[in-house]
Amino acid sequence: MSGxxxxxxxxEQISEILSYRLEIADYEVTVIDDGxxxxxYLEEADELPDAxxxxxxxxxxxxxxxxxxxxxxxxxxxMPVILITGRGLEDDVIQGFDLGADDYIVKPFSPxxxxxxxxxxx
Amino acid sequence: MTSEPTDAEAAFQYELRRRLAVVHATxxxxxxxxxxxxxxxxxxxxxxxxxxSNELSSLVAHDPETVEPALEPDADGDxxxxxxxxxxxxxxxxxxxxxxxxxxxxxxxxxxxQSGYEPTVxxxxxxxxxxxxxxxxxxxxxxxxxxxxxxxxxxxxxxxDRLEAGTSxxxxxxxxxxxxxxxxxxxxxxxxxxxxxxxxxDVLASIHFDPDDEPRVVxxxxxxDAAEGRSMAETLEAVGCAVDTVSVAELRSHADRDGIxxxxxxADGVDTIDDATLxxxxxxxxxxxxxxxxxxxxxxxxxxxxxxxxxxxxxxSVTAHGLAGEILLAIDPEAES
Numbered sequence: 001m002s003g004x005x006x007x008x009x010x011x012e013q014i015s016e017i018l019s020y021r022l023e024i025a026d027y028e029v030t031v032i033d034d035g036x037x038x039x040x041y042l043e044e045a046d047e048l049p050d051a052x053x054x055x056x057x058x059x060x061x062x063x064x065x066x067x068x069x070x071x072x073x074x075x076x077x078x079m080p081v082i083l084i085t086g087r088g089l090e091d092d093v094i095q096g097f098d099l100g101a102d103d104y105i106v107k108p109f110s111p112x113x114x115x116x117x118x119x120x121x122x
Numbered sequence: 123m124t125s126e127p128t129d130a131e132a133a134f135q136y137e138l139r140r141r142l143a144v145v146h147a148t149x150x151x152x153x154x155x156x157x158x159x160x161x162x163x164x165x166x167x168x169x170x171x172x173x174x175s176n177e178l179s180s181l182v183a184h185d186p187e188t189v190e191p192a193l194e195p196d197a198d199g200d201x202x203x204x205x206x207x208x209x210x211x212x213x214x215x216x217x218x219x220x221x222x223x224x225x226x227x228x229x230x231x232x233x234x235x236q237s238g239y240e241p242t243v244x245x246x247x248x249x250x251x252x253x254x255x256x257x258x259x260x261x262x263x264x265x266x267x268x269x270x271x272x273x274x275x276x277x278x279x280x281x282x283d284r285l286e287a288g289t290s291x292x293x294x295x296x297x298x299x300x301x302x303x304x305x306x307x308x309x310x311x312x313x314x315x316x317x318x319x320x321x322x323x324d325v326l327a328s329i330h331f332d333p334d335d336e337p338r339v340v341x342x343x344x345x346x347d348a349a350e351g352r353s354m355a356e357t358l359e360a361v362g363c364a365v366d367t368v369s370v371a372e373l374r375s376h377a378d379r380d381g382i383x384x385x386x387x388x389a390d391g392v393d394t395i396d397d398a399t400l401x402x403x404x405x406x407x408x409x410x411x412x413x414x415x416x417x418x419x420x421x422x423x424x425x426x427x428x429x430x431x432x433x434x435x436x437x438x439s440v441t442a443h444g445l446a447g448e449i450l451l452a453i454d455p456e457a458e459s
Contacts, residue, residue, distance in 0.1 A: 011140065017147040021154075057136070086139035107143035108179050111151055113447030 003050035003122055004028045008038045008066070009084070010058050014107075018053060018084075021111035027118075035061030039069055048079050051118055054101075056085035056092065067099035080121040084109060138178070146175045176229045176442060217241040217449070218250045218260040220269040221294070226442050230264070233446035239453075247277075252284040260285070262453050264292045264445070279312075279419075282427065292449050310413045312427040313386070314420045315350040321425045322354075323361045325415065326384070328426075337383040339363045341417075342373045342395075347388040354386055354417050374399040382412060389418025 005022055009015040010033040019029045030049065032038045035058040042048065056063035063083060070076040083096045086107040096104050103117050149172040152160065160168065217239050221227045227243050234241040239261075244250060247269050251260045263285070270277040278293075285291075313325055326337065339358050343351030355365045368376050370391040376382070385403060387395065403412040420427055 011144070013144045014140075014147065017144070017151055021147075021151055086136045086143065107139040108146035108175060109143060110447055111147050112154070116448055 002026045002028070004030065004047075005118065006038070006041070006049035006052040007031045008035070008052060008058065008063070009033065009055045011055075014055075017111060018114065021115060022118075025115045025119075034059045035063065035066050038066055042070075042076070048076065050122055051080045051082070053082050053084050053114065053118075056083060056096070064095060064099055067096070067101060071100050080118075082114070082117060082121070084114070142175055142179055145171065146179065149175060173225055173229075176225075215240045216251060216260045217262045217264065219243045219264045220245075220247055220250060221264060221266050229442035230446055233442060234449065237446070237450055247281060250281070250284070252286070260289060262290050262292070262449055264294065264449065266294050282420075290453060292445065294445075309387075309392075310415050312389075312416050312418055312420050313354075314425045315347075315354055315417050317354075317357065317425040319357055319360045322357050325426050326361065326363070334362065337363050338381065339365050339384045339386060340373065340376060340382050341365060341367045341386045341388075342370045342391050343367070343388040344370050344390045344394055347390050347418075350417060351386075351388055358386070370395050370399075374402060385412055385414045386417050387414050389416055392416055392418075 005027045007015050007018050007022070007029055009018065009031065012033070015031045015033065019031055022029050030041075032041055037060065038054075038058075039061060054063045054066060058066075061069070063085065067081065067083075070079075070081070080102040081100065082103040082105060083101045084105045084107065085092070093104050102121055105114060105117065149168050152168050153165065153172065215238065217234055219227060219230065219241055221230075221243060223243055231241045231243065247265070250263055250265075263281075265281070281291075310328075311325070313322070317325070326332075341351050341355045341358065351367060355367045358365045366376065366382075370387070373385070373387075373395065400414075403414060
């Protein structure tokens with residue numbers, strides 16, 4: 001499997017582990033640690049990532065805010081988004097799906113499961 | 123129904139999950155180390171850390187992974203209680219685990235129960251609930267390879283024969299040091315030699331190969347099934363693969379010499395291939411592990427029987443959480459989770 005994955009996660013240790021595991025699975029990885037920077041990156045990108053792993057609790061615009069912005073623009077319709085978060089509330093899950101997330105993984109997670117879910121979406 | 127946590131509880135759970143994520147993911151990644159650089163003692167220590175993080179994870183209540191995405195308020199404005207992900211009332215929710223009892227099985231049972239399934243640990247392959255038990259038949263079977271009195275591809279096929287069509291299997295094994303006791307360990311699945319070009323293309327896609335990339339495939343056979351091997355080689359060429367047909371005896375030197383993407387191994391070849399050759403495919407020195415597809419008769423006219431959880435061919439310790447995720451995907455790969 002190959003492709004470009006955008007990891008939006010403010011915890012450096014988690015993003016490092018995700019990057020390591022995704023690169024082993026032959027994905028190219030870009031890491032961003034801020035919701036506003038994520039949006040700026042997407043707006044300026046000539047070519048969108050193949051999928052995005054998005055933390056909910058982020059500096060700047062939070063993950064739900066990023067999802068809301070994505071929802072308003074047709075350009076992002078084909079880009080799968082998996083929410084990865086430490087928030088364990090059912091309302092958060094429902095809100096995430098309502099805002100267009102394709103999948104939802106709660107911390108602590110299995111890196112292998114993240115890769116399996118990405119493979120399924122791609 | 124579980125009550126919502128207070129803000130303080132939610133904040134505590136958030137912080138706990140965040141830190142557990144680092145511990146859990148780091149430990150699992152260390153165990154998956156394809157270089158095998160951990161000593162046996164180090165590996166056991168990391169497994170202890172992982173088991174402890176699994177136990178801590180289970181203490182964090184209210185796991186939302188069991189929530190269906192499309193919960194809508196009813197006419198009164200109430201949101202229905204979360205429903206488990208067992209989405210088809212006509213399908214059994216039973217999962218039989220042929221595993222040794224212990225912490226690993228306990229965590230796996232807990233994870234599957236949280237997703238709405240009904241896992242049962244049984245003591246032997248004979249206890250797996252087959253189609254004879256009708257509605258109680260297992261929808262999925264988690265099987266420790268060592269549960270077979272005489273492990274072989276025939277034993278596995280005999281179990282497939284007993285199961286209801288559509289029942290999937292996750293096959294586990296334990297590798298002690300450098301020995302590999304299971305001939306099917308690391309096999310992606312069984313493919314009928316009569317499989318159509320479309321089916322073969324789908325199989326290649328399922329193990330992450332795009333025929334447009336002209337994957338380099340080796341078909342390895344023994345004398346008795348060379349004709350079936352030639353037939354499969356023609357099908358693979360028809361879907362765009364670069365194919366070499368070799369004997370199983372030649373496979374080791376062939377694999378060493380040339381970069382190959384995938385091996386299609388005849389059913390008789392599974393029983394004759396030596397461990398060193400299998401090891402060279404699972405843990406090559408300079409490339410990613412090479413998937414192995416067994417070409418042989420498949421029961422119940424199924425063309426392709428994937429073996430869940432074997433997409434990676436290196437020695438690794440599977441975690442109960444990781445395995446639970448793979449099982450749920452195997453049971454319902456199209457589910458909108």
